[in-house]
Structure formats: C-alpha cells, structure tokens
Amino acid sequence: xxxxxxxxxxxxxxxxxxxxxxxxxxxxxxxxxxxxxxxxxxxxxxxxxxxxxxxxxxxxxxxxxxxxxxxxxxxxxxxxxxxxxxxxxxxxxxxxxxxx
Amino acid sequence: xxxxxxxxxxxxxxxxxxxxxxxxxxxxxxxxxxxxxxxxxxxxxxxxxxxxxxxxxxxxxxxxxxxxxxxxxxxxxxxxxxxxxxxxxxxxxxxxxxxxxxxxxxxxxxxxxxxxxxxxxxxxxxxxxxxxxxxxxxxxxxxxxxxxxxxxxxxxxxxxxxxxxxxxxxxxxxxxxxxxxxxxxxxxxxxxxxxxxxxxxxxxxxxxxxxxxxxxxxxxxxxxxxxxxxxxxxxxxxxxxxxxxxxxxxxxxxxxxxxxxxxxxxxxxxxxxxxxxxxxxxxxxxxxxxxxxxxxxxxxxxxxxxxxxxxxxxxxxxxxxxxxxxxxxxxxxxxxxxxxxxxxxxxxxxxxxxxxxxxxxxxxxxxxxxxxxxxxxxxxxxxxxxxxxxxxxxxxxxxxxxxxxxxxxxxxxxxxxxxxxxxxxxxxxxxxxxxxxxxxxxxxxxxxxx
Numbered sequence: 001x002x003x004x005x006x007x008x009x010x011x012x013x014x015x016x017x018x019x020x021x022x023x024x025x026x027x028x029x030x031x032x033x034x035x036x037x038x039x040x041x042x043x044x045x046x047x048x049x050x051x052x053x054x055x056x057x058x059x060x061x062x063x064x065x066x067x068x069x070x071x072x073x074x075x076x077x078x079x080x081x082x083x084x085x086x087x088x089x090x091x092x093x094x095x096x097x098x099x100x
Numbered sequence: 101x102x103x104x105x106x107x108x109x110x111x112x113x114x115x116x117x118x119x120x121x122x123x124x125x126x127x128x129x130x131x132x133x134x135x136x137x138x139x140x141x142x143x144x145x146x147x148x149x150x151x152x153x154x155x156x157x158x159x160x161x162x163x164x165x166x167x168x169x170x171x172x173x174x175x176x177x178x179x180x181x182x183x184x185x186x187x188x189x190x191x192x193x194x195x196x197x198x199x200x201x202x203x204x205x206x207x208x209x210x211x212x213x214x215x216x217x218x219x220x221x222x223x224x225x226x227x228x229x230x231x232x233x234x235x236x237x238x239x240x241x242x243x244x245x246x247x248x249x250x251x252x253x254x255x256x257x258x259x260x261x262x263x264x265x266x267x268x269x270x271x272x273x274x275x276x277x278x279x280x281x282x283x284x285x286x287x288x289x290x291x292x293x294x295x296x297x298x299x300x301x302x303x304x305x306x307x308x309x310x311x312x313x314x315x316x317x318x319x320x321x322x323x324x325x326x327x328x329x330x331x332x333x334x335x336x337x338x339x340x341x342x343x344x345x346x347x348x349x350x351x352x353x354x355x356x357x358x359x360x361x362x363x364x365x366x367x368x369x370x371x372x373x374x375x376x377x378x379x380x381x382x383x384x385x386x387x388x389x390x391x392x393x394x395x396x397x398x399x400x401x402x403x404x405x406x407x408x409x410x411x412x413x414x415x416x417x418x419x420x421x422x423x424x425x426x427x428x429x430x431x432x433x434x435x436x437x438x439x440x441x442x443x444x445x446x447x448x449x450x451x452x453x454x455x456x457x458x459x460x461x462x463x464x465x466x467x468x469x470x471x472x473x474x475x476x477x478x479x480x481x482x483x484x485x486x487x488x489x490x491x492x493x494x495x496x497x498x499x500x501x502x503x504x505x506x507x508x509x510x511x512x513x514x515x516x517x518x519x520x521x522x523x524x525x526x527x528x529x530x531x532x533x534x535x536x537x538x539x540x541x542x543x544x545x546x547x548x549x550x
Contacts, residue, residue: 008356011488012439015432038356039130042197055443056353059117080351084444086428 003033003095004044007054010037019088048073050095055080074098105449108350116347120357123198124257129360131191132367135183139484142179146483149173150381152501180374181241184248188214191256199264205289206260213259213300214252217315218243243316246371249364250324251316259296266292331365332389334469341465345458348403351448355403366391374482381500385479388472392480395487396494397468400513402438404457405464408517410441412524419531435488456523460516467515471508478502
C-alpha cells in the first residue's frame with residue numbers, strides 16, 4: 001500500500017517515514033511511504049492510498065479531505081504523541097486501519 | 101495556564117487556521133517558495149565572493165583577473181535581482197491552481213502585467229559625468245528584484261482574479277466546430293489577458309498624471325515602506341515571535357502560518373541588506389530584522405530555541421522518557437527540526453513547558469536585536485542561509501563571515517539553556533515520579549499473581 005505523509009516542509013514527516021518503513025519490514029508488509037510538503041500534496045495524492053497529516057498542519061485537514069474525497073482516498077491527522085515519539089508502528093497501523 | 105490554552109484553542113486557533121487557509125496568502129507563500137532555491141544558489145556565489153580571508157581579494161585578482169568579482173556575481177544578478185519577476189509568475193501560477201484554471205496562462209499574463217506596470221527606463225551615470233541621465237529602452241533591474249516584490253504580488257493577485265472570473269463566467273472566444281481543440285484552447289486566454297492588460301495599462305496612464313508617476317512608486321509609498329518599517333522593528337519582531345509560539349503552543353505550525361503573512365516583508369528586508377553588503381561588505385547594513393534573524397539567531401534547534409532543551413534532556417535527564425526524547429531529538433535538532441520535542445516531550449498543550457517555550461525566543465529577540473542594532477554583533481548580510489543549517493556555521497555564513505555572528509548564537513544558546521533549566525527539572529522530576537509509581541504498581545501486580 002502507498003502511504004503519503006505531509007507537513008509544512010516535509011522535513012519532520014520524513015523522520016517518521018524511516019520509522020514506518022522499518023515497522024512495515026518487520027511486519028512483512030510491502031509499503032511505499034513518502035513525505036512531501038503541504039504545497040506538493042496535490043502532485044502526489046494520485047499515487048497514494050492514504051494521506052496522513054502531521055498534527056502541526058491539522059488546520060489543513062478540511063482542504064486535504066476535499067482532495068482525498070474526490071479520489072476516494074482517506075485523509076486523517078496523525079496522533080500528536082505517536083508523531084512526537086516517532087512511533088512508526090502505531091502510525092503504520094493507523095494508516096492501515098484507515099484504508100479498510 | 102489551563103485557561104490560556106483553552107483561549108488559544110478556541111479563539112486563536114480558528115483565526116490562525118482561516119489565515120493559513122486564505123487563498124491569496126497561500127498563493128503568495130507558495131509563490132515565494134519558488135524563489136528560495138535560486139536565492140540559496142545566489143548566496144553561495146556571494147559567500148565565495150566575500151570570503152573574509154586576509155589577502156583573498158588580491159589572490160583572486162592575480163589568479164582570475166581584475167574583474168573576478170563582477171564575473172563571480174553574475175549568478176547573483178540572475179537570482180536575487182529577478183526575485184519579483186519569479187514571484188510574479190509563481191504567485192499567479194499557485195493562485196490559478198487553487199481556482200482550477202490554467203496556471204501557466206495565468207503566470208504568463210501576470211508577468212506581462214508586472215512589466216506593463218514598470219516604466220522601461222533607468223538612471224545611468226556615464227563615466228566622467230556629474231549627474232545621472234535617464235536611459236530609455238531598458239527593463240530596470242532594480243524593480244525586478246525585491247524593490248518590485250509588492251507590485252509583483254499585488255498584480256499577480258489582481259490579474260489572476262480577473263483571469264479566473266472571466267474564464268469561470270465562460271466569456272471566451274468559441275471557435276466553430278472543426279477547429280482543432282488545441283487551437284481553440286490557445287484562444288481561451290485571449291479575452292481575460294486583454295482585460296488584465298487593459299486594466300493595468302489604464303492604471304499606469306492614470307498614475308503617470310499624478311505625483312506618484314508610476315504603480316511602483318505608489319505601492320512603495322503606501323504599502324512597502326510602512327510594512328517594512330513595521331516588520332523590521334523590534335516591536336514587530338516580538339509580536340511575530342509571540343504569535344508563532346502561541347500557535348505552536350496548541351500544536352500548529354506557527355512559523356509557517358505567520359511566515360506566510362510576514363515572509364514577503366522579511367524577504368525584502370533581507371535583500372536590502374544583500375544589496376548593501378554586495379556594494380560594501382564592511383559597510384553599515386540597513387536592517388537587523390530579516391528572515392535569517394529569526395531562523396538562525398532565534399530558532400536554534402527549531403521554534404522555541406529548543407536545542408538547549410534537547411541538550412538538557414541528553415545530559416541531565418533522570419526519567420527514562422526524557423532520556424529517550426533527548427536521544428530521538430538531537431540529530432534532527434542540530435538541523436533545527438524539533439517535532440519530536442514539541443509533540444513528544446510534549447511542549448504542545450503543556451502549561452508548564454509553554455512558559456519557557458514562549459519566553460526564551462522573546463528574550464532572544466530582544467538580546468539579538470540590541471546586539472546587532474548597537475553594532476556589537478554583525479547584522480545578517482542578506483545571504484540566504486537555509487534554516488536547516490546547523491548553529492554556529494549558520495551564524496558565520498549569514499553575517500558574511502563575521503565571528504560575532506557565531507558568538508551571539510553561542511550566547512543565545514546559553515541564555516535559552518538557563519531559561520529552560522528550571523522548567524525542564526520540574527517536568528523531568530514529574531516524569532521520574534510517574535515511572536517509579538508505574539514500576540511499583542507493576543511489582544505489586546506481579547506479587548499478586550505469584
């Protein structure tokens with residue numbers, strides 16, 4: 001599955017990407033996970049199955065949801081604590097739960 | 101303090117959200133981002149041109165010839181000096197994208213509108229002459245750079261608004277059936293482009309008959325000069341920093357939201373310094389407050405100057421949780437990324453840690469402002485050092501190679517360390533107590549099952 005992450009500059013979400021990839025490997029899941037800045041989301045959302053926002057850009061949720069709904073892609077905000085502690089396993093499970 | 105957080109959540113956050121989502125401000129911010137890679141590359145050439153090594157100038161002249169500096173700075177002229185031109189295209193492009201109309205046409209029309217507002221003349225001082233003469237038939241480079249920034253942004257918005265309104269009302273030239281679709285598409289932009297240029301043309305003719313003489317002058321007098329004065333003042337900087345950190349206190353990206361509004365001001369202040377620095381690297385620079393002032397002297401480790409806090413966690417933490425956050429945060433923190441601290445420690449929604457998180461940057465703004473305004477420390481030279489550049493290196497580069505820039509960063513780091521220390525101790529103690537009770541209950545559970 002393809003998981004797209006987004007924050008203001010795509011910097012801090014890229015930290016989380018590494019952790020999520022590691023969690024996916026441990027679970028034996030093939031997943032493409034990548035992070036972009038908020039203004040690049042439109043270019044990438046087409047390839048994603050799920051879009052997750054960093055909590056610091058949660059004010060963009062309404063706008064991003066509109067983009068997601070148009071393509072049938074679930075969009076949600078990552079839990080602040082999972083985000084801060086870079087808990088790749090939890091965020092991966094969260095993303096997979098959204099997809100179902 | 102709990103009431104303060106509720107106030108931020110209920111009052112500040114919705115307003116900030118609306119501002120951050122405002123189409124035009126978003127387009128301005130995203131359009132300006134287009135210039136940043138160019139400015140960083142231009143800065144690289146600036147830094148090489150003005151390396152503060154004794155005998156450097158003589159060495160370069162003897163190796164590459166007398167005109168080495170002029171030649172080296174060609175890329176600066178094609179990056180910094182066309183900032184407004186790029187912004188004119190970028191803002192229109194991003195705004196058109198949001199309205200789902202053709203962004204490429206909107207960008208092209210916006211550039212034409214911007215140039216239509218610009219008189220094709222410049223002042224030129226011939227060698228040996230006593231007064232400058234006006235030369236026609238040239239695009240004035242000065243107005244293509246930061247001096248033209250506000251005109252470029254305004255016209256990009258006006259022209260794209262006209263463009264999309266006409267397209268959305270479907271007032272276009274319709275071609276008879278049988279004409280290839282590609283041909284009819286090329287006519288679609290015709291009417292809106294005509295209206296845009298007509299409006300700007302009339303505006304220019306009108307203003308040429310007033311004392312303002314040009315669109316550039318009226319925007320500069322009524323908008324750019326007052327905004328720059330406000331954004332470049334100490335009080336303006338304190339208010340900006342307060343807003344940024346109050347937004348972060350509720351977990352919103354304050355720097356992105358506030359920077360979206362004030363970014364153009366800090367960018368043009370930065371470029372004023374750059375022009376002065378390029379003319380004379382050892383001369384007096386006009387502004388203290390620029391984009392780099394915040395990025396490099398205030399936000400060490402990320403918003404809230406949290407690098408000091410991370411170092412405290414690494415060296416002084418007793419609780420396992422703070423030790424872990426410290427280890428997790430130090431590598432990104434060196435590059436001024438601090439989400440593991442703000443969300444992991446957490447600072448967000450944490451009444452205790454919000455106090456130093458807001459206090460430290462405000463104190464640093466005041467210290468840094470006076471250090472630079474009094475001449476004790478070199479001002480930012482207008483070199484666009486990326487905000488991810490680590491401490492000390494960034495202070496050296498951003499002042500055009502002045503040791504004082506590094507010293508102030510080190511001093512600020514110690515100040516933030518002192519401000520964070522008592523709050524860090526309290527929080528660490530609380531976490532440690534929680535961990536001890538947790539393990540105590542686990543032990544008693546264990547004994548029960550035995």
